[in-house]
Amino acid sequence: MHSFGYRANGVLTFSIMLLAVICTLASLSDYLNSISPTASVKILNVNRFGKKSTGDDEVAVTLDISADLQSLFTWNTKQVFVFLAAEYSTPKNSLNQVSLWDGILPAKEDAKFSIRTKNKYRFIDQGSNLRGRDFNLTLHWHVMPKTGKMFADKLVLPGFRLPESYR
Numbered sequence: 451m452h453s454f455g456y457r458a459n460g461v462l463t464f465s466i467m468l469l470a471v472i473c474t475l476a477s478l479s480d481y482l483n484s485i486s487p488t489a490s491v492k493i494l495n496v497n498r499f500g501k502k503s504t505g506d507d508e509v510a511v512t513l514d515i516s517a518d519l520q521s522l523f524t525w526n527t528k529q530v531f532v533f534l535a536a537e538y539s540t541p542k543n544s545l546n547q548v549s550l551w552d553g554i555l556p557a558k559e560d561a562k563f564s565i566r567t568k569n570k571y572r573f574i575d576q577g578s579n580l581r582g583r584d585f586n587l588t589l590h591w592h593v594m595p596k597t598g599k600m601f602a603d604k605l606v607l608p609g610f611r612l613p614e615s616y617r
């Protein structure tokens with residue numbers, strides 16, 4: 451009755467169950483891991499600020515981005531995608547979000563960084579709303595695990611303001 455094939459099948463089923471349990475525990479341990487990312491961003495310079503021929507405002511800046519996202523990494527982390535967005539409200543939209551820069555952090559060693567960069571993506575408003583505009587810079591991250599669900603969060607760095615006039 452208990453032929454070799456039958457037993458082998460039982461072992462396989464058990465192994466698969468064990469694997470499923472390990473995967474579940476792996477993704478659970480991510481939730482338990484306390485995360486405390488830090489970031490600071492400075493606008494070193496406003497390089498250009500004006501109105502395009504379409505009438506839309508565009509600003510070009512040099513940014514200093516420092517962050518320590520190492521606590522996002524566990525043994526279950528495949529990589530982390532980060533992006534920095536300018537977020538502001540206008541009379542028409544309560545939230546405008548413009549991505550200015552992004553990057554992929556393949557490993558924990560890469561997750562503590564400090565870079566100076568021009569905005570990688572164009573900062574254009576759908577209108578003429580940027581002069582004297584208050585805005586937040588928000589660092590968003592998406593953690594891609596080896597197993598389990600992806601999760602995302604962000605850090606808001608408030609209190610930025612664009613110049614009152616074009617330059």
Ligand SMILES: *[C@@H]1O[C@H](CO)[C@@H](O)[C@H](O)[C@H]1NC(C)=O
Nearest residue numbers: 537538539544545586606608
């Ligand atoms: C900017 O950040 C402040 C403080 O976190 C928040 O109250 C405000 O709603 C944010 N503004 C936008 C446009 O998201």
